[in-house]
Amino acid sequence: MRWDDFRSLVDANHRFLISSHMSLDGDSVGSQVAMRWYLTSLGKDVTIYNKDPVPAKFAFLTVHDTILNDKPDSAFDVLIVLDCSNCSRLGWKVEAIAPVMVNIDHHRDNTGFGAVNIVDSNAAATGAILYRFFCDCSIDFPPYVAEALYTAIMTDTGGFRFSNTTGAILRYCSELVEHGADCSSIYEKVYASHAPKALLLQARIWSTLRFHLDGKVCCMDMPLAVLDELEAHYSDSEGMADNTIIAEGVEVGMLIKYDEKESHFSLRSKGKVDVGKIAQKIPGGGGHFSAAGCTISRPYGEAFSFMIDILRRELG
Numbered sequence: 001m002r003w004d005d006f007r008s009l010v011d012a013n014h015r016f017l018i019s020s021h022m023s024l025d026g027d028s029v030g031s032q033v034a035m036r037w038y039l040t041s042l043g044k045d046v047t048i049y050n051k052d053p054v055p056a057k058f059a060f061l062t063v064h065d066t067i068l069n070d071k072p073d074s075a076f077d078v079l080i081v082l083d084c085s086n087c088s089r090l091g092w093k094v095e096a097i098a099p100v101m102v103n104i105d106h107h108r109d110n111t112g113f114g115a116v117n118i119v120d121s122n123a124a125a126t127g128a129i130l131y132r133f134f135c136d137c138s139i140d141f142p143p144y145v146a147e148a149l150y151t152a153i154m155t156d157t158g159g160f161r162f163s164n165t166t167g168a169i170l171r172y173c174s175e176l177v178e179h180g181a182d183c184s185s186i187y188e189k190v191y192a193s194h195a196p197k198a199l200l201l202q203a204r205i206w207s208t209l210r211f212h213l214d215g216k217v218c219c220m221d222m223p224l225a226v227l228d229e230l231e232a233h234y235s236d237s238e239g240m241a242d243n244t245i246i247a248e249g250v251e252v253g254m255l256i257k258y259d260e261k262e263s264h265f266s267l268r269s270k271g272k273v274d275v276g277k278i279a280q281k282i283p284g285g286g287g288h289f290s291a292a293g294c295t296i297s298r299p300y301g302e303a304f305s306f307m308i309d310i311l312r313r314e315l316g
């Protein structure tokens with residue numbers, strides 16, 4: 001932990017840029033909101049820039065227009081990258097935007113790309129790392145930051161269902177609730193506010209459900225062409241990968257999003273198979289033990305056979 005280095009860096013500088021990975025999730029948005037509050041509370045000049053827009057269901061966390069999707073022209077003193085295992089996951093080129101980079105993350109394949117690296121692969125969420133930092137330094141924060149951190153932890157634990165849901169994590173969340181996070185309203189905004197078009201897309205994805213390798217592998221598909229047809233967004237499929245491991249007897253699930261050229265695999269494990277290691281076999285792939293992703297630059301049929309062969313070996 002290099003929090004002392006981080007705090008010296010914050011003290012010595014003024015203009016901060018915060019960013020996170022492509023396809024923003026609850027942890028990346030929540031962590032950025034919390035970090036923005038922290039730096040602003042110290043009188044710093046803070047900009048958040050992400051390649052991708054904030055998904056509608058997380059928009060309640062942000063102050064309107066504070067998260068940019070156009071790369072700022074201005075120069076910064078420090079770039080803080082949150083919840084991102086390597087720079088290519090940002091989806092934009094960091095060169096020359098700031099002389100110093102800080103890397104705060106919990107992905108175990110984090111490459112340690114920052115001048116200051118605060119990486120804890122045992123943490124359930126980047127939001128949990130930030131919450132611990134606030135607690136350790138007795139930093140009191142407003143309810144909207146509690147809400148952001150609670151959302152970060154809730155989403156990265158799959159709504160407190162994944163094996164990273166420890167007693168400590170539940171304790172953090174109970175404290176965040178005491179700080180003003182409202183469980184039921186956050187649940188409703190994140191998990192029960194689907195756009196009708198999103199549900200139609202999900203119904204289409206469900207219709208592709210099938211099992212392989214004696215029922216140990218469950219698959220669903222999303223051909224990208226269906227997005228135009230249904231006027232749905234890529235992000236409307238978020239969460240569907242988790243449904244690939246809810247069947248009895250399934251060990252590994254995968255949601256495959258594909259076009260003519262490439263196939264993206266969202267992999268999920270029930271706990272026996274390390275899908276993060278499987279994803280790492282593919283260049284650019286990676287993730288956690290029970291949730292990971294990779295893109296194979298081949299058409300669907302070839303990419304699928306390649307992945308099934310890997311799983312056949314893994315599952316014996």
Ligand SMILES: [Mn+2]
Binds near residue numbers: 027028083125126156
């Ligand atoms: Mn995360």
